[in-house]
Amino acid sequence: MLCVDGTALNGVSVLVAGAGLAGLAAAYDLVAMGAGVTVVDVRDRVGGRVWTIHDGFAEGQHAEAGGDMIDEEQVQIRELAQQVGLKLTRILRGGFGYVRPDPSGHPRILPRSSVRGWDRLAEELKPLTTPYVLAEQRWDSPITANMARRSVAAWLDQIKADAELRATATGMRGFFLADPDELSLIALVDQFSSIDAPAIGTMYRIEGGNERLATALAARLGDRLHLNTDVVALSHRGRTVRVSVKNARALSQITCDYAILAMPATLLRRMPITPALPAQQHDAIVRLKYGRATRTLLQFSRRFWRAPSRPRAFGSPLPFGAVWDANEEQRGRGGILSLLAGGGASDATQAIVAKHGARGLTESLDWLGSRNAELTTSRQIVWEQDPYARGGYAYFDPAFDPALRAWLARPFGRLFFAGEHTSIKWQGYMNGAVESGRRAAAEVAAVHALP
The missing domain is CATH 3.50.50.60 (FAD/NAD(P)-binding domain)
Structure with a gap:
């Protein structure tokens, strides 16, 4: 404090x-x-x-249009919330799984393979994370400068990355809000020098939004x-x-x-x-630079995505981006899914909605069971079109x-x-x-x- x-x-x-x-x-x-x-x-x-949307959702439910998850180790925001009398509620206890296309192009849930993908990416990055840690992660070091001028895509080409590694890196556009060809390699190196694996740990939201x-x-x-x-x-x-x-x-x-x-x-x-x-x-x-980010909130008549031993959150390299339970802590038969499409996925998500409406996104979630519920409400927020933000949040490009x-x-x-x-x-x-x-x-x- x-x-x-x-x-x-x-x-x-x-x-x-x-x-x-x-x-x-x-x-x-x-x-x-x-x-x-x-x-x-x-x-x-x-x-x-940070914007909680209440209007339009049935059963008095709400969801986040912007900043959503609060990690256990994020002390400053947790302490400040406590100081002003707010409570946090734990969410997404199962962490994140991963979805990627199978050989036929159909999305498939791969919870264990997602961890393997992170582990492989971390292993391939070791020749870079080791000297970066020796430089004490300083951004004014020539070690950092040498990495920063390359894109993640260029590095993937250099190491002759296979489809799994490329899909894992592409899926991280939901985290960085930038595609591999837009993102500086140092951003990826910095991330994997700091933690063991992204999106694993205790997460919270503030009660009421x-x-x-x-x-x-x-x-x-x-x-x-x-x-x-x-x-x-x-x-x-x-x-x-x-x-x-x-x-x-x-x-x-x-x-x-x-x-x-x-x-x-x-x-x-x-x-x-x-x-x-x-x-x-x-x-x-x-x-x-600021990353492209489209947040789509889909309220359904029932929470079809809930199943024993299955996560309630997924990363993916697919056009809809990452998807997670947006209001598991709230009462009601219905529920809301939050889709965050970063980088090129932001453009793709907007194109789907422009051509097919929100139901186009619903159909892209068939692998999760979306056919078993009715879409009752939808809301889409495109942060790069917000005149007072012009993007989701900052990222570092090779320039x-x-x-x-x-x-x-x-x-x-x-x-x-x-x-x-x-x-x-x-x-x-x-x-x-x-x-x-x-x-x-x-x-x-x-x-x-x-x-």
């Missing part, structure tokens, strides 16, 4: 741009330290890419939170930061001592900042210089940066957003305490 000095920032004003989990977590700690906080966000709701964490944090801000408010320019000189904001058609300026920019790089790079950011920081923000990664989180004068894209260990996760926001708040306090 983060301990804060309740008087460390008395009389200090801080503007937080962004009311996703990163910005709200920063504001929570800033208020606790006595700062005068203003939070602005261009959206008409809080949470950003993950969005409740955002709304609970926002409720504590009261009139210090301003939605439908866009940051259009920022200047900083001496000890003063001036932020120009637009609400409807009205332009105004907010003057503060410090600013935390807790927004996706896709928005940050469009914002005029004077004086300009250092060249390396500017390049890091401009070059960072991104790994030495620039640290610049994503580096303070510049009285400007500080937060968001999942700035996290090292938890990039792409809700925990990374929370952790980065709390880190930025602590940085403000540290800089303010300097003589």
Whole structure:
């Protein structure tokens, strides 16, 4: 649990741009330290890419349109939820299985082979993970630079990977939101240097929806939170930061001592900042990619996917992406499946729905038993079409210089940066957003305490 000095920032004003989990977590700690906080966000709701959808589902059920699973080791988000009185419920106790086409092209559940696929991938990566660990996983090392310039697809070609390895790597686009030809090899090496196998471990959701964490944090801000408010320019000189904001058609300026920019790089790079950011920081923000991600929520009349000794979640290299039980913790005869299609699967999923409607996706789940239930409701969210995100979350492509990664989180004068894209260990996760926001708040306090 983060301990804060309740008087460390008395009389200090801080503007937080962004009311996703990163910005709200920063504001929570800033208020606790006595700062005068203003939070602005261009959206008409809080949470950003954490969004729980309640409308339209029968039996009062709900599902996550964005960030969904919380891992056991993700301490920051779990502690913050506890601090604001929220409970977590365990989900997907059977972990993830794997689905891939058989020789005839029909999807087949291969729970044990999925683990074999991860193990084989880890073994093939050992010549790369070993030197990377020797470099202490530093992204400014020439070891890292040598790996980063190659794509995963190029590496698969180099090692003459068979169909199983390629399918396993392709299936990871549901994790990275990028296809093997788009993803830097260092992203895969980093992942397999950190854990034994993806998607294995204890997982949770916040009871009532993950969005409740955002709304609970926002409720504590009261009139210090301003939605439908866009940051259009920022200047900083001496000890003063001036932020120009637009609400409807009205332009105004907010003057503060410090600013935390807790927004996706896709928005940050469009914002005029004077004086300009250092060249390396500017390049890091401009070059960072965001993955294509389509989340489809399908509510059925019954939970046909439940069977003894079978997982309730599956990865796949297929067009629908990954699929899992979206609301097993909720009551009701019906249930919701969540499909996350990343990278090229995002395009493929949208094409299926455009041509055949949501029932086209239902038919693609026949291997799971979808013919045994009626599709009652569907909802599709395409994150690359969201104007305030322009993608699911950040990923690193071969054109991104790994030495620039640290610049994503580096303070510049009285400007500080937060968001999942700035996290090292938890990039792409809700925990990374929370952790980065709390880190930025602590940085403000540290800089303010300097003589």
